Amino acid sequence: MSDDANLFAQQEANRRRSNWLVVGFIIFFAWVGFGGDLAFALLTADAPPEAYHHLVPFMGLFATAAAAGICWYAWRHGPERVLWATGAWEIVEPATPEQKQLVNVVEEMAIASGLPKPRVWVVPDDDPNAFATGRDAGSASIAVTEGLLATLSREELQGVVAHEMAHVRNLDVRLMTLLAGMVGALALMSDGMGRMLRTGSRGGYRLGGRGGGGGKGGGNPLGLVVLVLWLISLVLAPVVARILAMSVSRKREFLADATGVQFTRNPMALATALEKLSAASAATRSITRGAAHLCIVDPSPGLLSSREGFLADVVASHPPIRQRIIRLQGMGYQQVKQQAAAG
Amino acid sequence: MSTIVFLVVLAVLVLWVVGAYNGLIALKNQVLNAWKQIDVQLKRRHDLIPNLVNTVKGAMDFERGTLEAVIAARNKAVSASGVKDTARAEGELTQALGRLFALTEAYPELKANQNVLQLQEELTSTENKVGFARQLYNDVATQYNTKQATFPTLLVAGLAKASPAELWELEDAAERAVPKVDLSLNKPAS
Numbered sequence: 123m124s125d126d127a128n129l130f131a132q133q134e135a136n137r138r139r140s141n142w143l144v145v146g147f148i149i150f151f152a153w154v155g156f157g158g159d160l161a162f163a164l165l166t167a168d169a170p171p172e173a174y175h176h177l178v179p180f181m182g183l184f185a186t187a188a189a190a191g192i193c194w195y196a197w198r199h200g201p202e203r204v205l206w207a208t209g210a211w212e213i214v215e216p217a218t219p220e221q222k223q224l225v226n227v228v229e230e231m232a233i234a235s236g237l238p239k240p241r242v243w244v245v246p247d248d249d250p251n252a253f254a255t256g257r258d259a260g261s262a263s264i265a266v267t268e269g270l271l272a273t274l275s276r277e278e279l280q281g282v283v284a285h286e287m288a289h290v291r292n293l294d295v296r297l298m299t300l301l302a303g304m305v306g307a308l309a310l311m312s313d314g315m316g317r318m319l320r321t322g323s324r325g326g327y328r329l330g331g332r333g334g335g336g337g338k339g340g341g342n343p344l345g346l347v348v349l350v351l352w353l354i355s356l357v358l359a360p361v362v363a364r365i366l367a368m369s370v371s372r373k374r375e376f377l378a379d380a381t382g383v384q385f386t387r388n389p390m391a392l393a394t395a396l397e398k399l400s401a402a403s404a405a406t407r408s409i410t411r412g413a414a415h416l417c418i419v420d421p422s423p424g425l426l427s428s429r430e431g432f433l434a435d436v437v438a439s440h441p442p443i444r445q446r447i448i449r450l451q452g453m454g455y456q457q458v459k460q461q462a463a464a465g
Numbered sequence: 466m467s468t469i470v471f472l473v474v475l476a477v478l479v480l481w482v483v484g485a486y487n488g489l490i491a492l493k494n495q496v497l498n499a500w501k502q503i504d505v506q507l508k509r510r511h512d513l514i515p516n517l518v519n520t521v522k523g524a525m526d527f528e529r530g531t532l533e534a535v536i537a538a539r540n541k542a543v544s545a546s547g548v549k550d551t552a553r554a555e556g557e558l559t560q561a562l563g564r565l566f567a568l569t570e571a572y573p574e575l576k577a578n579q580n581v582l583q584l585q586e587e588l589t590s591t592e593n594k595v596g597f598a599r600q601l602y603n604d605v606a607t608q609y610n611t612k613q614a615t616f617p618t619l620l621v622a623g624l625a626k627a628s629p630a631e632l633w634e635l636e637d638a639a640e641r642a643v644p645k646v647d648l649s650l651n652k653p654a655s
Binding site: 219231233235276280387 | 583590
């Protein structure tokens with residue numbers, strides 16, 4: 123814990139871990155896309171010259187094209203869609219003292235992080251929550267609920283906004299937008315390929331190639347193994363994709379907590395803000411599942427967000443709030459200790 | 466053969482020098498930029514203070530000493546130049562403002578006044594912005610100083626005309642601490 127409490131070390135560790143997770147995601151993606159082609163290529167390799175040879179990985183190419191299209195759409199329109207779906211409105215000219223304070227706090231955090239000021243939005247919802255979205259620092263938006271403005275003190279609001287600014291600075295907003303696109307693309311691929319294979323085998327069209335090779339000793343056993351593995355992963359792809367995406371999301375939450383504290387140098391404010399947010403346990407209705415991974419706390423806290431253990435580790439979009447608070451308090455104690463030593 | 470090896474080594478060396486040089490210049494510009502950001506926020510703060518003093522003057526007539534101390538500190542801060550001078554003058558202004566804010570707590574009609582509340586929020590925010598701009602400046606300046614003083618970037622520091630940037634250090638422990646709340650009335654500000 124004492125090593126983890128070190129701010130910069132924690133940032134470094136989180137960044138490394140989430141890089142590996144993204145690599146894992148891409149490898150899995152490639153396997154789902156091209157695994158079937160590999161299987162068919164192996165199965166038809168021994169076929170007589172005049173029979174069908176699966177040389178061009180058109181399934182993989184088609185899947186890649188479809189996934190790229192979905193990711194491109196998410197990239198172009200994701201942030202607007204998220205804001206639109208929550209019913210958020212932008213603060214252009216702050217009208218009330220509360221709004222003025224929010225805009226001020228966002229400006230402060232923009233200065234602390236050395237980034238351009240993001241656009242500020244308010245979500246009409248009584249449950250306290252906040253999220254950030256956008257493609258990069260220049261196009262970023264930060265949205266908070268009305269409940270958040272009413273619940274938190276100025277310093278706590280600063281801590282929450284710093285956490286969101288950290289998501290912007292670490293380019294989490296970009297990563298999460300892309301991950302959401304990839305999860306969608308994988309679900310679609312799994313569905314589409316399953317359907318294609320079913321109609322294909324019924325008509326004896328796609329697997330006919332293997333039948334031709336089968337006359338010559340039952341086909342390539344390695345090809346069969348690959349085919350079975352691929353079919354299994356095709357069925358499991360949506361679930362696995364979701365688990366991977368959530369796992370990236372959780373690492374990013376710890377990192378954003380740490381980076382946010384680097385901006386405010388005030389870990390205790392974020393810790394008390396999180397306590398208040400977790401105490402208000404009602405669901406944030408206006409924020410749907412699609413934007414859950416962007417929020418400061420899980421908008422639909424069932425049993426999972428407060429629970430630790432295997433199930434929470436696998437499917438929750440956020441780490442248990444207790445763990446986050448404990449880490450922040452660790453940073454706070456370290457800070458106090460350092461100040462005591464310095465003066 | 467040996468000429469090729471020599472040329473490759475030379476090319477690598479030149480590329481490294483260019484990269485290190487550009488890195489230093491980029492950092493130098495970041496330092497200048499961060500300093501400019503501090504300047505912008507300080508100016509905002511100086512512009513806000515006469516407003517605040519005018520608004521609270523009526524209600525706090527017998528707190529002349531505190532108000533005058535704020536104005537004096539502000540004028541000193543406006544005319545300060547250089548990192549060290551500015552840092553000291555701004556530190557004094559922060560303390561004078563802290564005393565003023567502490568005193569306003571004792572005036573219910575001020576605490577209920579929308580104008581005062583707004584000004585107070587503006588000033589709090591500006592104080593924070595000054596603080597965060599300073600934090601960013603110090604972080605970037607430290608990075609710049611470390612880079613130009615460590616091997617091997619040290620070798621091109623002269624070429625990039627890099628010299629250590631002055632850090633904005635807090636003057637004394639009193640300023641680091643939370644401003645003390647002082648509610649004794651009629652006490653002339655030091």
